[in-house]
Amino acid sequence: VPVIFRQLFDSKSSTYSYLLGDARSGLAALIDPVRQQVDRDLQLVEELDLTLELVLETHLHVDHVTGAAELRERTGAKVVASERGAPTADLHVREGDVVRVGAIDVRVLETPGHSEDSLSFLAGNKLFTGDALLIRGTGRTDLQNGDPGQLYDSLTQILFHLPEETEVWPAHDDAGRCMSTIGEEKRHNPRLAGRSRVWFVDFMNKCRLEPPRLIDVALPANRACGNVTTEVSP
Amino acid sequence: VPVIFRQLFDSKSSTYSYLLGDARSGLAALIDPVRQQVDRDLQLVEELDLTLELVLETHLHVDHVTGAAELRERTGAKVVASERGAPTADLHVREGDVVRVGAIDVRVLETPGHSEDSLSFLAGNKLFTGDALLIRGTGRTDLQNGDPGQLYDSLTQILFHLPEETEVWPAHDDAGRCMSTIGEEKRHNPRLAGRSRVWFVDFMNKCRLEPPRLIDVALPANRACGNVTTEVSP
Numbered sequence: 438v439p440v441i442f443r444q445l446f447d448s449k450s451s452t453y454s455y456l457l458g459d460a461r462s463g464l465a466a467l468i469d470p471v472r473q474q475v476d477r478d479l480q481l482v483e484e485l486d487l488t489l490e491l492v493l494e495t496h497l498h499v500d501h502v503t504g505a506a507e508l509r510e511r512t513g514a515k516v517v518a519s520e521r522g523a524p525t526a527d528l529h530v531r532e533g534d535v536v537r538v539g540a541i542d543v544r545v546l547e548t549p550g551h552s553e554d555s556l557s558f559l560a561g562n563k564l565f566t567g568d569a570l571l572i573r574g575t576g577r578t579d580l581q582n583g584d585p586g587q588l589y590d591s592l593t594q595i596l597f598h599l600p601e602e603t604e605v606w607p608a609h610d611d612a613g614r615c616m617s618t619i620g621e622e623k624r625h626n627p628r629l630a631g632r633s634r635v636w637f638v639d640f641m642n643k644c645r646l647e648p649p650r651l652i653d654v655a656l657p658a659n660r661a662c663g664n665v666t667t668e669v670s671p
Numbered sequence: 672v673p674v675i676f677r678q679l680f681d682s683k684s685s686t687y688s689y690l691l692g693d694a695r696s697g698l699a700a701l702i703d704p705v706r707q708q709v710d711r712d713l714q715l716v717e718e719l720d721l722t723l724e725l726v727l728e729t730h731l732h733v734d735h736v737t738g739a740a741e742l743r744e745r746t747g748a749k750v751v752a753s754e755r756g757a758p759t760a761d762l763h764v765r766e767g768d769v770v771r772v773g774a775i776d777v778r779v780l781e782t783p784g785h786s787e788d789s790l791s792f793l794a795g796n797k798l799f800t801g802d803a804l805l806i807r808g809t810g811r812t813d814l815q816n817g818d819p820g821q822l823y824d825s826l827t828q829i830l831f832h833l834p835e836e837t838e839v840w841p842a843h844d845d846a847g848r849c850m851s852t853i854g855e856e857k858r859h860n861p862r863l864a865g866r867s868r869v870w871f872v873d874f875m876n877k878c879r880l881e882p883p884r885l886i887d888v889a890l891p892a893n894r895a896c897g898n899v900t901t902e903v904s905p
Contacts, residue, residue, distance in 0.1 A: 444850075477848070481848065615679065
């Protein structure tokens with residue numbers, strides 16, 4: 438399948454979004470789009486002669502508001518999220534589901550631990566990890582029903598069983614490294630390489646992190662797919 | 672040739688650098704490295720089991736200080752620049768030269784106009800354009816012996832003659848789009864698509880831009896490959 442692929446960066450929230458398109462059918466998905474970047478993203482979709490069919494959310498973000506609802510409204514795209522994610526998504530997926538973007542199969546992997554709804558998406562050899570596996574790091578585990586032991590299992594028992602050359606495309610990297618691979622993270626992630634589950638749980642439990650600046654706005658907004666005018670009850 | 676390729680971002684100066692390696696020989700080059708990111712870049716080189724052989728400079732930057740001298744000092748890498756670029760480079764190249772990174776041929780294209788020393792580097796289907804061709808934009812032409820007519824010719828007569836699927840990897844993109852292609856820029860670059868040379872020259876001459884904040888530090892430093900303790904006469 439000839440794939441169109443773009444990493445997109447929102448500098449304000451330091452978030453990576455991704456455009457994934459099937460060049461032949463022209464059908465495309467945006468992964469973790471940011472509300473403030475919807476115009477940019479749609480312009481790119483149009484210039485690349487693509488039709489936006491799906492918006493994929495790796496999880497309920499706490500650091501930015503998703504562009505999902507606005508993209509849905511402006512294009513008719515369907516929003517895909519975990520069963521434990523945004524209740525207003527159009528399609529709720531779970532472990533083993535396959536979502537199709539034209540001829541591209543996107544496999545859904547449940548990788549909870551950063552948040553209870555964390556998914557990773559595997560398309561060919563590209564793995565979109567959200568905030569579960571980061572580059573030389575991991576997501577935090579002290580919010581959103583996070584759980585360090587569960588995250589350790591998600592990373593070491595699920596993601597690290599993928600081929601070493603699998604490309605890792607996360608939702609953030611504050612050091613400006615744009616991607617990694619499973620092999621690299623197995624060997625060089627300081628929280629995981631040679632670390633036991635007990636060590637990891639202890640390390641994560643000792644992390645004292647500030648709450649994300651935007652969490653009180655972002656979390657309810659993202660339960661509504663970023664449609665901040667919609668009221669949603671949990 | 673199996674290629675290792677990474678885009679790297681310096682958020683302070685909003686600069687993209689690139690790591691290009693030949694996976695078989697383990698030899699690698701950094702393109703437009705940033706001085707403040709040398710530790711990050713060398714750690715990645717080491718973790719990927721690469722040996723840094725070359726540092727390639729697309730031009731004398733005015734918005735950040737290059738990491739070239741420090742990389743040279745710490746690894747023995749040779750610094751490659753235009754004949755009209757840093758006089759302290761180890762190797763001065765010109766149009767048509769080919770620089771080898773292991774088994775990867777990197778073709779040197781002279782693309783002046785943003786600065787008199789602007790080079791683009793072509794490795795396979797990856798084109799590193801520095802500040803000459805940007806995504807949906809171009810570099811400015813009011814500094815460093817820039818010339819709008821010359822930049823128009825560089826972009827339309829040289830870069831736009833490359834295959835449409837050639838990937839464009841610039842030194843900056845303030846909108847957070849990480850890459851483009853020659854075909855996209857031919858069709859959608861608002862300064863070039865359907866624009867005459869006369870229009871472009873007029874447009875660029877009418878741009879009134881602030882001088883880059885760091886120019887008085889960066890330009891002399893970069894003539895010394897970023898070695899700010901070395902005195903260099905023009």
